[in-house]
Amino acid sequence: MARLLRSLRKPLTLTLTHQFHHQQQQLCISRHLFRRSYISEMRKEAFEGNILRLLRNEIQYELQSSPPPDKPFTKFGSFTVDGRAGERWITLEKRHADENIKLEVTMFDGAVPAPTPTKGGGGVINSDEMQMHITVIVTISKGEGDGVLQITCSAWPDCVEIKKLLILANENIITEPYAGPEFTELDDALQDSLYDFLEVRGINDELAVFLHQYMKQKDKTEYVRWMQMVKSFIERK
Structure with missing residues (x-):
């Protein structure tokens, strides 16, 4: 009976070990993808933020350097x-x-x-x-x-x-x-x-x-x- 239990325990252990490694690999992949997505989103936000900053500065400069007339010519x-x-x-x-x-x-x-x-x-x-x-x-x-x-x-x-x-x-x-x-x-x-x-x-x-x-x-x-x-x-x- 003990021999039978040992023989059953071995494949069960291998199965659990395989599942554990698979879960670890999936977790690593998920973390990697999340990190890449996070970095990509951060870069996108930084890039767009820089464009918006430059646009705001240019708009402000144009409006201050030569304000539009109060009443456009009609x-x-x-x-x-x-x-x-x-x-x-x-x-x-x-x-x-x-x-x-x-x-x-x-x-x-x-x-x-x-x-x-x-x-x-x-x-x-x-x-x-x-x-x-x-x-x-x-x-x-x-x-x-x-x-x-x-x-x-x-x-x-x-x-x-x-x-x-x-x-x-x-x-x-x-x-x-x-x-x-x-x-x-x-x-x-x-x-x-x-x-x-x-x-x-x-x-x-x-x-x-x-x-x-x-x-x-x-x-x-x-x-x-x-x-x-x-x-x-x-x-x-």
């Missing part, structure tokens, strides 16, 4: 200004006699070296300084069925430059219309008359100055808005 002359928050465009609209005039204006979309004045009254290109470029698309309509005049302009810091003229069947035309010659190829007197045409409608050098001032502020505002959106996304759990 008018310029007889134009109504729509700042279109979150977009790269703004819109100006007005009524002139029997015309509806609409300006779609980009944020800064290019730059060229700025000319430096010389003693003789001319200028030389100075590659150390740049002047920013803004595209202005002027749309003038006189009612349904009369077509639409579209004039593409460049707004430089102190002047408006006409680039192209188009007559469209309607404002939402899809096909590519005949664009006419380059504006600079037109007769000089005709070019001057077209500038006068825009001047009467308030599309002039003063508008160019306003647009550059407005877009400097919009560029900063949209940058801060963008950082705040990135910050909110990272903070979201």
